[in-house]
Amino acid sequence: xxxxxxxxxxxxxxxxxxxxxxxxxxxxxxxxxxxxxxxxxxxxxxxxxxxxxxxxxxxxxxxxxxxxxxxxxxxxxxxxxxxxxxxxxxxxxxxxxxxxxxxxxxxxxxxxxxxxxxxxxxxxxxxxxxxxxxxxxxxxxxxxxxxxxxxxxxxxxxxxxxxxxxxxxxxxxxxxxxxxxxxxxxxxxxxxxxxxxxxxxxxxxxxxxxxxxxxxxxxxxxxxxxxxxxxxxxxxxxxxxxxxxxxxxxxxxxxxxxxxxxxxxxxxxxxxxxxxxxxxxxxxxxxxxxxxxxxxxxxxxxxxxxxxxxxxxxxxxxxxxxxxxxxxxxxxxxxxxxxxxxxxxxxxxxxx
Numbered sequence: 483x484x485x486x487x488x489x490x491x492x493x494x495x496x497x498x499x500x501x502x503x504x505x506x507x508x509x510x511x512x513x514x515x516x517x518x519x520x521x522x523x524x525x526x527x528x529x530x531x532x533x534x535x536x537x538x539x540x541x542x543x544x545x546x547x548x549x550x551x552x553x554x555x556x557x558x559x560x561x562x563x564x565x566x567x568x569x570x571x572x573x574x575x576x577x578x579x580x581x582x583x584x585x586x587x588x589x590x591x592x593x594x595x596x597x598x599x600x601x602x603x604x605x606x607x608x609x610x611x612x613x614x615x616x617x618x619x620x621x622x623x624x625x626x627x628x629x630x631x632x633x634x635x636x637x638x639x640x641x642x643x644x645x646x647x648x649x650x651x652x653x654x655x656x657x658x659x660x661x662x663x664x665x666x667x668x669x670x671x672x673x674x675x676x677x678x679x680x681x682x683x684x685x686x687x688x689x690x691x692x693x694x695x696x697x698x699x700x701x702x703x704x705x706x707x708x709x710x711x712x713x714x715x716x717x718x719x720x721x722x723x724x725x726x727x728x729x730x731x732x733x734x735x736x737x738x739x740x741x742x743x744x745x746x747x748x749x750x751x752x753x754x755x756x757x758x759x760x761x762x763x764x765x766x767x768x769x770x771x772x773x774x775x776x777x778x779x780x781x782x783x784x785x786x787x788x789x790x791x792x793x794x795x796x797x798x799x800x801x802x803x804x805x806x807x808x809x810x811x812x813x814x815x816x817x818x819x820x821x822x823x824x825x826x827x828x829x830x831x832x833x834x
Contacts, residue, residue, distance in 0.1 A: 515779065515820055515821030515822040515823055516812065516815055516816065516820070516822055516823065517812065517822070517823045517824075517825055518781075518809045518811065518812035518813075518816060518822040518823070518824060518825065519809070519810050519811040519812060519825050519827065520775055520807050520808060520809050520810060520822075520824040520825065520826060521758070521759070521762070521807070521808060521810050521826070521827065522805055522806070522807050522826070523756055523758060523798075523802050523803070523804060523805065523806045523807070523808060524756075524804060524805075525753070525754045525755065525756065525804055526755050526756070526757045527751060527752070527753050527755065528751070528752045528755035528757060528790070528792070528797060529748065529750075529751050530748075530749040530750050530751070530752070530790060531746045531747060531748055531749055532680055532684050532687070532688075532746070532747040532749065533744070533745065533746055533747075534678040534679060534680055534726075534745045534747070535678065535742070535743065535744055535745065536676040536677055536678035536742075536743050536745055537676065537677075537740060537741070537742055537743070538674045538675075538676050538698075538730075538737055538738065538739055538740065538741045538742075538743055539674065539675050539676065539677070539739050539740075540646075540669035540670055540671050540674065540675075540739045541670045541671065541672065541673045541674060541675055541729070542644050542646065542669070542670040543667065543668070543669045543670070543739065544643055544644075544667070544668050544669075545664050545665075545666075545667050545668075546571060546572075546640060546642075546664075546665045546666050546667070546668055547661075547662050547663060547664060547665060548572070548574065548637075548640055548659050548660075548661055548662075548663065548665065549637045549661055550574070550634065550637050550638065550661055551658070551659065551660050551661055552574030552575055552576070552638060552658070552659065553574060553575040553656065553657070553658050553659075554572055554573075554574060554575075554653055554654065554655050554656060554657050554658075554659060555573045555574060555575045555576075555655065556572065556573040556655060557571075557572060557651065557653075557654070557655055558570050558571055558572065558573065559571050559648050560648075561648060561649070561650050561651060562647060562648065562649070562650075563647070563648050564645075564646070564647050564648075565642045565645070565646065565647075565648060565668070566642065566645050567642055567643060567644045567645050568641055568642065569641060569642045570639050570640070570641050571640050571641060571642055571648070571665075571666065571668075572639075572640040572665060573638065573639050573640075574638040574639075574640070574659070575638075576635055576638035576639075579631065579634050579635040579638055580635060582631040582634070582635070583628070583631040583632055583635050585631075586624065586627045586628035586630075586631040586632075587628055589624040589627065589628070590621070590624045590625050590628050592624075593617070593620050593621035593623075593624045593625075594621055596617045596620070596621075597614070597617040597618050597620075597621045599617075600613045600614040600616075600617040600618075601614050601617075640665070642668055643668070644668070644670055645670060645672070646668045646669050646670040646671070647668070647669055647670075647671055648666055648667075648668055649666060649667040649668070649669065650666070650667075651665060651666040652664060652665065652666065653665050653666075669739060671732055671735065671737065671738065671739065672732060672733070673729055673730060673731050673732050674708075674729070674730045674732050674737050674739070675711075675727055675728065675729050675730070676696070676708070676727070676728050676730065676743055676745065677725060677726070677727050678725075678726055678728075678745050679718075679721070679723040679724065679725055679726070680723060680724055680726055680747070681722065681723055681724075682717050682722045682723060682724055684724075684747075685717075685724055687749050688710060688713060688726065688747060689710070689713075690710055690711060690712065690713065691709055691710065691711075692709060692710045692747065692748070693707060693708075693709055693747075693748045694707065694708050694709065694710065694728050694745055694746060694747050694748065695707055695745070695746045695748065696708065696730065696743045696744065696745055696746075697743065697744040697746075698737070698741055698742070698743050699741075699742060700741055701736065706730055706737070706743075707730070708728045708729055708730035708731070709728060709729060710726055710727070710728045710747070711727060711728060711729050712726070712727045713725075713726050713727075714726070726747075728745075755789075755797050756797065756798045756802055756803075756804070757792075757795040757796070757797055757798075758772070758795065758796060758798055758802070758808060758810075759794065759795055759796075759810050760791065760794055760795065760796050761810055761811060762808050762809065762810045763786075763788070763796060764783075764813060769785055770785070770786055770787075770788055771783045771784060771785055771786065772784050772786050772798075772801070772802065772808045772809075773808060773809035773813055773816060774802070774806055774807070774808050774809075775807040775808065775809065775822065775824055778821070779821055779822055779823070779824060780819060780820065780821050780822075781809060781816055781817075781818060781819070781820055781821075781822055782818050782819070783818050784801050784802065785801055786798050786799075786800065786801030786802060787799040787800040787801060807824065809822070
């Protein structure tokens with residue numbers, strides 16, 4: 483009932499405005515015509531942007547896997563814990579590899595003694611150069627075998643390749659694991675990256691370092707900012723699009739890999755843009771027209787060139803000037819040269 487009552491009041495106000503406008507036109511000697519809603523063109527601020535969607539990814543992400551088979555002896559982290567590059571995450575049972583290192587070290591020690599003896603005999607002109615060189619070669623072989631054994635032993639301690647946060651592990655102490663088996667995922671979420679696609683015609687409008695804004699459904703009241711850090715050198719021949727990646731700082735830790743995001747690439751701001759309601763535009767084949775009101779309240783058709791559309795408004799690049807009056811409703815009953823009774827929109831009153 484209240485809504486219907488409000489509509490009756492608005493209709494009455496409109497009728498009074500039409501009557502008043504007609505009386506004023508008659509008093510001024512201007513031709514009276516059909517009522518039409520009009521607006522005065524004014525300058526507005528227009529932010530040009532490109533829109534896309536994407537999914538957040540960790541800046542770095544790796545699944546930790548062993549390079550050798552073994553039994554997990556120790557797990558040296560807590561799930562969701564932050565770790566530094568080089569921290570040991572797992573220790574595998576390595577007694578066999580420690581024994582292999584000890585054996586290789588003993589062979590190196592023996593080879594060193596044999597080489598020194600052969601070298602001394604050669605200096606005393608008792609031994610031969612061949613014997614000395616053979617001892618040296620055996621020493622080098624044993625040293626290489628020691629390095630192999632030490633490397634294999636070191637691989638039984640699995641370390642973090644970079645700073646990050648540990649996810650949920652899938653193994654426990656005592657589990658036998660094989661080379662290449664997934665143990666746990668490590669992700670660097672101190673900053674995030676997002677990959678998205680833009681149409682190829684936007685290539686000249688984007689560059690590295692360009693700002694973007696992101697809306698994350700998980701945080702509907704917040705806007706996150708980032709910047710483009712790489713643009714693919716290749717164009718997808720099927721979709722005629724180009725892939726772009728941007729980085730987003732995540733010092734707050736709110737963002738997580740996998741979150742869906744709506745992306746706005748900011749192209750620039752025009753403080754003198756002319757924006758008019760979409761309903762004021764009249765399509766005519768491949769051109770667009772607006773109905774302009776002259777000083778005698780007579781309408782005429784004016785061709786316009788349009789720019790971007792945003793929030794039910796469209797930018798007029800050419801054809802109109804500031805303070806021009808154009809018709810926004812009532813076009814169907816009007817023809818060029820006809821007089822009208824212009825009705826300007828009234829500011830909405832807030833209900834107390």
